[in-house]
Amino acid sequence: MLNPDLHLNTQLFEVDCAKAPTRDGFGVGLEYLGEHNDDVVVLSADLSESTRCDGFMKKFPERYIECGVSEQNMALVAAGLGVCGKIPFISSYAVFSPGRNWEVLRTTTVYNNLPVKIAGHHAGIVTGPDGPTHQATEDIASVRSWPGMTVLVPCDALQAEKATIASADINSPVYLRFSREKTPIITTQETPFEIGKAYAYWVSEKPQVLIASSGHMVYQALAAARILEKENISSTVLSLATIKPLDKKTIIAHAKTAKAIVSVEDHQIEGGLGGALAELFSKEYPIRMGYVGLKNTFAESASGTDLLRQYGLDALAIACEVKRVLDL
Amino acid sequence: MEVDSAFLQEKGQIIRGHIIEMLAEAGSGHTAGSLGMADIFAVLYFHVLRHNPQNPFWEDRDRFVLSNGHICPVQYAALAESGYFSVEELKTLRKISSRLQGHPHRTALPGLETSSGPLGEGLGQAAGIALAGRMDKKSYRVYCVTSDGEHQEGSTWESVLFAAKYRISNLVNIIDYNNIQISGFVNDVMPLMSLREKYEAFGWQVIETSGHDVPEILQAFEFSKNIIDTPTCIIAHTIPGKGVSFMEGKYEWHGKAPNTEEAKQALVELNCSSI
Numbered sequence: 001m002l003n004p005d006l007h008l009n010t011q012l013f014e015v016d017c018a019k020a021p022t023r024d025g026f027g028v029g030l031e032y033l034g035e036h037n038d039d040v041v042v043l044s045a046d047l048s049e050s051t052r053c054d055g056f057m058k059k060f061p062e063r064y065i066e067c068g069v070s071e072q073n074m075a076l077v078a079a080g081l082g083v084c085g086k087i088p089f090i091s092s093y094a095v096f097s098p099g100r101n102w103e104v105l106r107t108t109t110v111y112n113n114l115p116v117k118i119a120g121h122h123a124g125i126v127t128g129p130d131g132p133t134h135q136a137t138e139d140i141a142s143v144r145s146w147p148g149m150t151v152l153v154p155c156d157a158l159q160a161e162k163a164t165i166a167s168a169d170i171n172s173p174v175y176l177r178f179s180r181e182k183t184p185i186i187t188t189q190e191t192p193f194e195i196g197k198a199y200a201y202w203v204s205e206k207p208q209v210l211i212a213s214s215g216h217m218v219y220q221a222l223a224a225a226r227i228l229e230k231e232n233i234s235s236t237v238l239s240l241a242t243i244k245p246l247d248k249k250t251i252i253a254h255a256k257t258a259k260a261i262v263s264v265e266d267h268q269i270e271g272g273l274g275g276a277l278a279e280l281f282s283k284e285y286p287i288r289m290g291y292v293g294l295k296n297t298f299a300e301s302a303s304g305t306d307l308l309r310q311y312g313l314d315a316l317a318i319a320c321e322v323k324r325v326l327d328l
Numbered sequence: 329m330e331v332d333s334a335f336l337q338e339k340g341q342i343i344r345g346h347i348i349e350m351l352a353e354a355g356s357g358h359t360a361g362s363l364g365m366a367d368i369f370a371v372l373y374f375h376v377l378r379h380n381p382q383n384p385f386w387e388d389r390d391r392f393v394l395s396n397g398h399i400c401p402v403q404y405a406a407l408a409e410s411g412y413f414s415v416e417e418l419k420t421l422r423k424i425s426s427r428l429q430g431h432p433h434r435t436a437l438p439g440l441e442t443s444s445g446p447l448g449e450g451l452g453q454a455a456g457i458a459l460a461g462r463m464d465k466k467s468y469r470v471y472c473v474t475s476d477g478e479h480q481e482g483s484t485w486e487s488v489l490f491a492a493k494y495r496i497s498n499l500v501n502i503i504d505y506n507n508i509q510i511s512g513f514v515n516d517v518m519p520l521m522s523l524r525e526k527y528e529a530f531g532w533q534v535i536e537t538s539g540h541d542v543p544e545i546l547q548a549f550e551f552s553k554n555i556i557d558t559p560t561c562i563i564a565h566t567i568p569g570k571g572v573s574f575m576e577g578k579y580e581w582h583g584k585a586p587n588t589e590e591a592k593q594a595l596v597e598l599n600c601s602s603i
Contacts, residue, residue, distance in 0.1 A: 073452045073486035080456020107446045112434050
C-alpha cells in the first residue's frame, strides 16, 4: 500500500488523478527563488517557454539572460556568474545541456565546484513524438561520474518544485532532470523531501522485492506494485529523487528485507540508476538485481505511453521483471 | 600616470627568463606562446590591471581571464613577479602537490579567476564575470586573453555574439595573434582570414597593436578604456618564441619545453642568469 506516513496523493490510481509535467514544477520553483534569493539568475538557450523559465523571465527580467541557441556559451556565462557569487540556473533540453556542452560544464563549473544548476529537460523516452534526437537517455550517466555532483530526478511536478528550490542551497553543481509529458502527481505539499534521501512510497509487511525508481517512472513502479499485490507478490517501492549521492543507508536497509532488487528508470540502464545501484550493491550488499530501463537502444517517435509499452518500461514490464528476478 | 616603458619592457624580459627556467625544470609545457605574450603580461600585471597581490580576492579588482590556458607559464611568472607567491615556487610547475597545474586551476592558486586549457572557454566566462559586475554595479573591468587558434572553436564565436548583444563594454578580449598552433601555422591548419573584419561585423570595437612594442601596447589598452558601449577586441600581433632565436616563429615550439642545453642558450640570449 501507499506509505500512509508520507502524505502521498490518495487519488493516485484514480482515472482523474491530477497530472502535470515535472518541468512545470521547475518553473514554479524558479519563481519562488526569484522572490526569495537575489543571487539566483536564470539562463536559457532559446527555450524559455518549453523549459518553463518564462515565468521567471517576466517577473525578473534583470536576472534572466537569454543566450540564444548557444548551449556552450550559456554554460560559460553561467560559470562566470558563478565565480562572482551568483547562483545560475541554466536551462535547455538535456541532450544539449549537459549533452552538447558536457566538457564546458566539466572544465568550468564542475572542476571549480561552482554552484551552477543544470536543468536538463525533455529527458527520457517519454519525451515522445520529437524522437530520439530529443529524448535524453544517457544524461544521468554523463553527469553521474563528475566528482562532487548532486544528481536529482524528481518524480512529479511538486517534487520538481521542491528539488529546484532546495538545489539553490547547495553550494556546488547540481543536475536537475525534468520530463516534458504530463505524469501523475504522486506527492502532496506535505510529503517530505530532502536532497540525499530515499523514501519508501509503497510498503508491505514482508516485501519480497525492492523496486527502486526515480523520475516519472516512480508512478509506473507504484502501479507495478499494485499489480503485484493482486498476485500476492509483496514489494517496497523506493522513490530515489537523489541519484547522487545515493541514500545508501536507507536503500540497503530496505534491500535487507527483500530477496531481490529491481531498478526502474527512463534512461539507459548502463550508467543510470540501475548502474548506480549495481555499483552500490556489488560492494555493500550483494543481492540479485533486475533492471527496467532502456536496454542498449534508442527509442523512436511515438506517444510517451506507447513508447513505455514498446520498450518495456511500463508497469506491466516492471511486474514481469520482478517475477523474473524472483524466479516466479 | 607616468608610465615607465623601459621598466615594463624589462619586466617582460624577466618573465621570459622565468618561463624558460620553469619549463626546462618541468620537462614539458608550452614555450612559444608563453614567450610571445611576455610583454603583454608585463603591461597587464604592472600597469593595466587594478589588483592587489596581497589581497587576491579584493572584490573590486579587475578580472583577468586566461582562455588559452596552455600558456600559463607566462601568467605564473607574471603572478610571481607581482608578488602573489615566491618566484621559487615557479620551479614546482607540473610536479606533484604543486599549486602550478599544467593548465591553470582556479581553486589551486590565488590570482586565477578560472580554470582553463580546453580552448574556446575563456571569453564566455569573462563575459559572465563582466555581466555579474554590471548587475552588482561594480566598476571593475575584465581582461581576457585568447589565442588565434581558439578562434577555430565554435564556442568562441558564441561568446563573441553574446558579448556584442549585451554590449558588455567592461570586457576586453586580447587576441594573441601569433599564427601558430600545435600542428602548424594557423593559416595552413584552418585560416582565420580577417579577425578584425569578423569582430567588427559582430559589433565589437577592434584595436590592432604590436604585441612587443610596449608604448603601442599601452596605447591600445588606454584606448580600450574609452569604449563605453561595446566590448573591445585588441588584436596583438605577437612573435611566438619571442626573444629566443631558435624558437621565434616556429610552431614546433608550441607544445615543447626546452632541454637543459636549449634552456641555457635561451637564457643567454635573454640576458638572464643561467640555470
